[in-house]
Amino acid sequence: MKPRTKQMTIDEVVGRLESGMTIGIGGWGPRRKPMALVRAILRSDLTDLTIVSWGGADVGLLADAGKIKKLVYAFVSLDSIPLEPLFGLARQNRTIPEICEWDEGMFFTGLKAASERLPFLPMRAGLGSDVLRNNPDLKLVTSPYPAPDGELEELVAVPALRLDVALVHMNRADAHGNASYLGPDPYFDDLFAMAADQVFVSCEQVVDTAGLSVDTPVQRLLLNRMMVTGVVETPNGAHFTTCTPDYERDEKFQKHYARSAADPEAWAAFKQRFLSGDEDAYQAAVADWTKEQA
Amino acid sequence: MSTETKTETGTEISRAEVCAAAVADAFSDDGEIFGSPMGIMPMLGVRLAKLTSNPDLVISDGESLFLGGVPPLFAKGDVVEGWIPFRRVFDVVAYGKRHVMMGATQIDRHGNQNISAIGDFAQPRRQLLGSRGAPGNTVNNRTSYWVAKQSPRVFVEQVDVVSGVGPKLAREAGPAASRFNDIHRIVTNLGVFDVNGPDDTVRLLSVHPGVSLDEVRAASGFEIAGLGSGSDADVSTTRVPTAAELMLIREVLDPRKLREREVPSA
Numbered sequence: 001m002k003p004r005t006k007q008m009t010i011d012e013v014v015g016r017l018e019s020g021m022t023i024g025i026g027g028w029g030p031r032r033k034p035m036a037l038v039r040a041i042l043r044s045d046l047t048d049l050t051i052v053s054w055g056g057a058d059v060g061l062l063a064d065a066g067k068i069k070k071l072v073y074a075f076v077s078l079d080s081i082p083l084e085p086l087f088g089l090a091r092q093n094r095t096i097p098e099i100c101e102w103d104e105g106m107f108f109t110g111l112k113a114a115s116e117r118l119p120f121l122p123m124r125a126g127l128g129s130d131v132l133r134n135n136p137d138l139k140l141v142t143s144p145y146p147a148p149d150g151e152l153e154e155l156v157a158v159p160a161l162r163l164d165v166a167l168v169h170m171n172r173a174d175a176h177g178n179a180s181y182l183g184p185d186p187y188f189d190d191l192f193a194m195a196a197d198q199v200f201v202s203c204e205q206v207v208d209t210a211g212l213s214v215d216t217p218v219q220r221l222l223l224n225r226m227m228v229t230g231v232v233e234t235p236n237g238a239h240f241t242t243c244t245p246d247y248e249r250d251e252k253f254q255k256h257y258a259r260s261a262a263d264p265e266a267w268a269a270f271k272q273r274f275l276s277g278d279e280d281a282y283q284a285a286v287a288d289w290t291k292e293q294a
Numbered sequence: 295m296s297t298e299t300k301t302e303t304g305t306e307i308s309r310a311e312v313c314a315a316a317v318a319d320a321f322s323d324d325g326e327i328f329g330s331p332m333g334i335m336p337m338l339g340v341r342l343a344k345l346t347s348n349p350d351l352v353i354s355d356g357e358s359l360f361l362g363g364v365p366p367l368f369a370k371g372d373v374v375e376g377w378i379p380f381r382r383v384f385d386v387v388a389y390g391k392r393h394v395m396m397g398a399t400q401i402d403r404h405g406n407q408n409i410s411a412i413g414d415f416a417q418p419r420r421q422l423l424g425s426r427g428a429p430g431n432t433v434n435n436r437t438s439y440w441v442a443k444q445s446p447r448v449f450v451e452q453v454d455v456v457s458g459v460g461p462k463l464a465r466e467a468g469p470a471a472s473r474f475n476d477i478h479r480i481v482t483n484l485g486v487f488d489v490n491g492p493d494d495t496v497r498l499l500s501v502h503p504g505v506s507l508d509e510v511r512a513a514s515g516f517e518i519a520g521l522g523s524g525s526d527a528d529v530s531t532t533r534v535p536t537a538a539e540l541m542l543i544r545e546v547l548d549p550r551k552l553r554e555r556e557v558p559s560a
Contacts, residue, residue: 077423104430128456
């Protein structure tokens, strides 16, 4: 007997989301982001989302579309273009009502706490910095155990980053929800999954379970089906972020995105051309644009 | 201002090359820890340190691999001696065997650093990267800063947002914050500084060859300890790289002269 099949469409995934939800987005900055799912959210009428992300264009796009009520992040960057233009505009125009800028390590710790069903975990990051001043909800906790010098240290009690939904993009998955990354870094996708009530995995290719480890070390299987609610095949679905080794970042397109985003007229044209249709239309428009550039 | 200097043998040495050696010197006494550079000049300096003063230094490709050799900047393919994906970086931060050299959009008199936002945090004039790992780095492991273009807009009286925590704020935040706070060096295009001035303030250690104290004063928005009203003769000069270091910088590590993008000559 095989475990149940969880394969679904992009629209079915978005149909499971609700306004007001807390959504964690996997990947890292401009790397292995579930962009096809993000684009589907842009097309939806979802609003008032709390977004938890190591931010890249996912955050810029969702902010621009007015989808974000609250943003939890430690950075937003496109790497080869350091500052994300749409996120910058959103901050400078104050269009995201609630901002939680944390330290990167705190973010990791918050996901760990949520994945372990703990209310918080202690750490040093944040002490002395404006992360505590700008996030007055963050509390300190006094260690019940003395340090070697007898001090009872006061540490940051990082609250669990509990998520309603996690969206991640992997290289391969089976229809049951086992999934592997083939690139250099797992990022934190398993922690996002374990911190969430529902987990949707988009992937480059759905394969048989046996195919997941036939030519790949088993250690690359990051997600187990216990963690996963739904699987959707979205080839090139991380575009324009990396999905190594299936493809690298589309630097030309990213540059086009950033330049367009910096100018209202160019941005309207970009949205019309690339973001006004469904995912197939997006991929076709990108293919056309790429041909024009050649 | 002159950005080139000559050795006794008459070789032209660029300001960028002086900076690379100064960055390398910041890592010379670190022993067997992770030298973690953010940006081109820190990466060049860390690799130079590994090839000269500190062969025990552990270096990475800036992505997810610990490298067994010391390849040129951004070269692919080298002996791999370990795996350091992002999540493990945070493990090493907390473990403490790491010296990070970060950039800084602003640094203030007390060695606090800002990479988060310029202006009021609630509605910044300019949103920057976000605090990234700076708050955690500065209370966990040795931290240095690289500033490619020192100016009164970078060396400010008080940073708009404290991302990296200087020694004074760390002390005020209690023993958990100050126990491992270790702001080691600030290297700029003009000189080398630490934070051991009176009341834990930024202090001048050396000016680069060809840089006057007036230039440093003009590029600083606060009074720097060790600078005072003294004359140029009272302050030490940053050493120039040796012939062997110049060969390593020019022929091995940075043949594409990426260093010149950070600190252009003339």
